[in-house]
């Protein structure tokens with residue numbers, strides 16, 4: 178596999194959501210437009226639309242005795258897309274303080290031994306990663322801060338840096354639900370009234386602004402680092 182290089186930088190936007198009318202898909206589309214406006218060529222990988230199967234297979238299971246193992250054609254195609262990217266932006270809903278199964282399976286199968294890790298210089302070395310994580314929890318819910326730390330530890334430290342990425346950040350986007358949610362001291366889920374009309378417009382405008390700022394900051398870091 179050869180690394181794609183020309184003057185245009187490439188962003189791989191990985192969308193992990195089953196509904197194209199979801200806030201997550203909307204955020205991925207806006208992020209794609211923002212990256213394109215910043216001069217990136219964008220490869221939009223919609224895991225559900227492309228029918229990616231997150232289940233591990235024998236063909237894609239690492240062989241610890243052979244880091245040159247030839248993985249399945251599907252996984253090799255995905256590896257090529259990752260290699261061609263200068264930056265990877267994953268856009269997903271937080272499920273159980275983690276990534277949804279389809280994104281976890283994509284990492285399990287594609288970010289594989291001998292490719293993403295297991296070499297003194299991993300093939301993903303130097304790339305940059307942004308994880309845009311939409312969360313149902315309210316921004317002022319005490320669980321939100323801990324969720325952010327957990328996601329950074331898992332996704333940036335446990336995965337991206339382990340695989341040689343030079344920069345990784347989790348952009349946590351709480352308040353992703355139109356009905357505010359929080360958990361009380363007894364563990365009950367409290368769901369507020371749905372926001373509607375102008376209130377809803379304002380909520381989503383604010384959401385879009387926060388997502389945009391994460392991408393802007395990420396690109397500013399990219400410009401300094403290049």
Ligand SMILES: Cc1cc2nc3c(=O)[nH]c(=O)nc-3n(C[C@H](O)[C@H](O)[C@H](O)COP(=O)(O)O)c2cc1C
Nearest residue numbers: 199200201202270271272273274311312313314353
């Ligand atoms: C299985 C599942 C697990 C979830 N776990 C969490 C969670 O741990 N923390 C949280 O804040 N929201 C959680 N949520 C709420 C989702 O993050 C929220 O519904 C989503 O970000 C909304 O975006 P969407 O409309 O694009 O799906 C969960 C939702 C589901 C379906």
